[in-house]
Amino acid sequence: MAKAKQSESRTLAxxxxxxxxxxxxxxRFKPGDRLRFADLQQLCDMSVTPxxxxxxxxxxEGFTTLDDHRGYSVAGLSLAELRDITANRQLCEGEALRxxxxxxxxxxxxxxxxxxxxxxxIPQGREDIPSAMREDWEExxxxxxxxxxxxxxxxILLEICAKLFSRADRYRRVSVSIAGASxxxxxxxxxxxxxxLDRDAAGxxxxxxxxxxxxxxxxxxxxxxx
Amino acid sequence: MAKAKQSESRTLAxxxxxxxxxxxxxxRFKPGDRLRFADLQQLCDMSVTPxxxxxxxxxxEGFTTLDDHRGYSVAGLSLAELRDITANRQLCEGEALRxxxxxxxxxxxxxxxxxxxxxxxIPQGREDIPSAMREDWEExxxxxxxxxxxxxxxxILLEICAKLFSRADRYRRVSVSIAGASxxxxxxxxxxxxxxLDRDAAGxxxxxxxxxxxxxxxxxxxxxxx
DNA sequence: GAGTCAACGATTTTCGAAAATCCAATGCAC
DNA sequence: GTGCATTGGATTTTCGAAAATCGTTGACTC
Numbered sequence: 202m203a204k205a206k207q208s209e210s211r212t213l214a215x216x217x218x219x220x221x222x223x224x225x226x227x228x229r230f231k232p233g234d235r236l237r238f239a240d241l242q243q244l245c246d247m248s249v250t251p252x253x254x255x256x257x258x259x260x261x262e263g264f265t266t267l268d269d270h271r272g273y274s275v276a277g278l279s280l281a282e283l284r285d286i287t288a289n290r291q292l293c294e295g296e297a298l299r300x301x302x303x304x305x306x307x308x309x310x311x312x313x314x315x316x317x318x319x320x321x322x323i324p325q326g327r328e329d330i331p332s333a334m335r336e337d338w339e340e341x342x343x344x345x346x347x348x349x350x351x352x353x354x355x356x357i358l359l360e361i362c363a364k365l366f367s368r369a370d371r372y373r374r375v376s377v378s379i380a381g382a383s384x385x386x387x388x389x390x391x392x393x394x395x396x397x398l399d400r401d402a403a404g405x406x407x408x409x410x411x412x413x414x415x416x417x418x419x420x421x422x423x424x425x426x427x
Numbered sequence: 428m429a430k431a432k433q434s435e436s437r438t439l440a441x442x443x444x445x446x447x448x449x450x451x452x453x454x455r456f457k458p459g460d461r462l463r464f465a466d467l468q469q470l471c472d473m474s475v476t477p478x479x480x481x482x483x484x485x486x487x488e489g490f491t492t493l494d495d496h497r498g499y500s501v502a503g504l505s506l507a508e509l510r511d512i513t514a515n516r517q518l519c520e521g522e523a524l525r526x527x528x529x530x531x532x533x534x535x536x537x538x539x540x541x542x543x544x545x546x547x548x549i550p551q552g553r554e555d556i557p558s559a560m561r562e563d564w565e566e567x568x569x570x571x572x573x574x575x576x577x578x579x580x581x582x583i584l585l586e587i588c589a590k591l592f593s594r595a596d597r598y599r600r601v602s603v604s605i606a607g608a609s610x611x612x613x614x615x616x617x618x619x620x621x622x623x624l625d626r627d628a629a630g631x632x633x634x635x636x637x638x639x640x641x642x643x644x645x646x647x648x649x650x651x652x653x
Numbered sequence: 654g655a656g657t658c659a660a661c662g663a664t665t666t667t668c669g670a671a672a673a674t675c676c677a678a679t680g681c682a683c
Numbered sequence: 684g685t686g687c688a689t690t691g692g693a694t695t696t697t698c699g700a701a702a703a704t705c706g707t708t709g710a711c712t713c
Binding site: 212213247248249250269271 | 665
């Protein structure tokens with residue numbers, strides 16, 4: 202009887218979800234890898250049922266794929282998908298940002314400024330910072346982008362954006378080493394922030410779309426080589 | 428030992444998914460209803476595991492909601508959500524249609540024309556047609572809208588649109604009786620078709636957005652009364 | 654009478670094993 | 684040697700029961 206202690210969450214299935222997702226995002230499980238239940242049960246220290254539920258959720262979010270009676274695998278990465286994700290993020294987050302600028306109040310502005318500040322306190326481009334710090338930056342980076350669109354007023358749009366963000370995350374992590382090389386990411390973020398606070402919707406959306414485009418281009422260059 | 432015969436699909440979980448979704452869309456399970464495993468097991472004639480997997484999928488798609496340790500319920504319907512779904516369909520399907528017009532070839536045009544023809548052969552506005560026929564029309568209606576955007580070149584966008592479509596479907600079914608009352612839905616579809624074949628992207632997108640707006644308005648009127 | 658707490662019943666969640674399915678390897682006919 | 688059916692092992696999928704959890708009832712105190 203495996204006696205997993207349900208450390209942080211309310212169900213074992215939720216723990217399994219986190220563990221497996223982490224394994225995929227960190228690269229422990231590589232694209233295309235088959236995910237055997239026996240292995241995952243051992244990793245998560247629990248029975249098959251919660252693992253199965255976790256995989257169902259991960260599949261719905263595009264992290265894994267399911268072949269009937271052949272089990273689950275880690276979803277593959279491809280240039281085509283990277284471009285597709287980018288295009289849809291530009292569309293959806295662009296619109297969400299536009300709506301936020303239209304609807305957002307002073308509290309929203311405060312959230313955006315605060316999130317940006319937290320992110321700017323950690324240098325991202327440097328190579329020598331410990332990975333724990335990098336992890337921290339990723340988190341604050343995500344928080345900044347979430348704050349930007351948080352006043353759009355559309356729960357569904359926010360959900361779509363969140364899913365696209367976490368899907369894009371896998372691509373970002375593949376190529377951490379080259380990410381900040383020749384770009385001034387901080388300046389791009391500042392530009393988005395300034396135009397947002399100026400309530401310049403068109404300018405802010407343009408800056409955001411450009412930001413994503415440059416991120417995708419950098420990753421694409423990395424992919425070509427590999 | 429329940430011996431479900433796995434009629435059409437490759438796994439029992441897939442059968443359960445279909446059965447429960449049908450139960451929700453048909454109104455057998457009403458918004459807010461709690462979905463007890465005991466009931467669903469009896470309905471589907473299978474054990475708890477595949478039912479659980481089906482509910483996980485349905486939850487990811489917005490048909491049901493999950494409270495930890497309190498089980499699943501049918502997602503509620505609300506005016507706010509209807510408006511939200513409509514707005515996002517206008518955004519996403521609008522863009523998908525624009526891209527399709529940009530990229531689509533003659534084969535795509537043929538698919539669109541064919542789908543429209545099939546749909547136009549069934550009168551939708553009439554009250555006295557059997558529900559089986561109405562079911563048929565719904566199917567062809569969905570096929571028409573799918574065909575319109577099928578050449579957009581973005582699998583992710585197509586997936587988003589499909590999910591939004593099936594979510595909107597629940598609202599449509601609540602109010603079948605008033606649907607075609609004071610509108611000429613067929614004319615709206617024709618307008619979309621014509622502008623699409625003319626490769627008039629802006630016009631086609633405008634017509635599509637208007638189509639969804641009017642659909643939502645009609646449903647909204649129904650909701651207000653109820 | 655209002656409030657707290659323990660025990661119960663209903664329900665979900667998880668388990669470990671059985672059944673079903675797939676893939677690869679083997680044997681056989683031609 | 685090639686093609687086809689068959690068997691075996693590995694893996695997924697499903698089962699039925701046990702464990703955990705929640706909401707409620709009822710008793711008890713203040």
